[in-house]
Amino acid sequence: MKMIDYEAFADTPLVPTPYEHLVVPEFVPREAAMAAAASFPAPDLPGVLPAPSHPRDDACGRLLTELRAPRLTRLFADKYHLPLSPETLMVTLRARTRPQDGRIHTDSETKVITALIYLNEDWSSAGGRLRVLRGPDDLEDMAAEVPPLAGTLISFRRTDTSWHGHKPFDGPRKAIMLNWMVDAAAARRETLRHTVSAGVKGLFAA
Numbered sequence: 001m002k003m004i005d006y007e008a009f010a011d012t013p014l015v016p017t018p019y020e021h022l023v024v025p026e027f028v029p030r031e032a033a034m035a036a037a038a039s040f041p042a043p044d045l046p047g048v049l050p051a052p053s054h055p056r057d058d059a060c061g062r063l064l065t066e067l068r069a070p071r072l073t074r075l076f077a078d079k080y081h082l083p084l085s086p087e088t089l090m091v092t093l094r095a096r097t098r099p100q101d102g103r104i105h106t107d108s109e110t111k112v113i114t115a116l117i118y119l120n121e122d123w124s125s126a127g128g129r130l131r132v133l134r135g136p137d138d139l140e141d142m143a144a145e146v147p148p149l150a151g152t153l154i155s156f157r158r159t160d161t162s163w164h165g166h167k168p169f170d171g172p173r174k175a176i177m178l179n180w181m182v183d184a185a186a187a188r189r190e191t192l193r194h195t196v197s198a199g200v201k202g203l204f205a206a
Helices: 006-011 030-038 059-067 070-080 184-205
Strands: 021-024 089-097 111-118 130-133 142-146 153-157 171-181
Touching: 006 070, 021 142, 030 059, 059 171, 070 111, 089 184, 130 153, 171 184
Parallel strands: none
Antiparallel strands: 021 153, 089 171, 111 153, 111 171, 130 142
16 A cells, blocks of 8 residues: 655655645545554544554554655755755654633754654545744635545644644544654653653553
């Protein structure tokens, strides 16, 4: 099963405004995306959870392994004209969105490139659709809106003006998040932070 459509990514040009970003529908072909959703390893908990460092041999595990391979980092480096390294890549998971999630933000300064790959079969809600915004104050002042449909990729270069967010949504909203960080130390540090946070969430859920 083909897990990633590299050609579609390579053929999609960057949109330069309001900040560099691109959207690739079926970056993960739909069949592969739905298989990955069925074997999604994150528990049904809110917040950002670390992806397993040694994924299982199932559809989502194979997708995670391929996302971490140097080929994808090279494609992102070429697309954004940046010296990205696989050692700086952090991979996290989100299984659920809370009503307070999605507030307008730019991402932390430790991030260089953010990419989200959605794994939801369909999406009828007005909430939970990521918006590329022109400023920090108005969720309606958007350049693009991306429903979190199976296999869709949205990525952008983090800047002080890379404003994004979405209307509130409470419920399952599966996504794999890739972040190329400023350096490998930042990737390790943030991964550890998410690991500790996930452990605490698991204790409270239990």
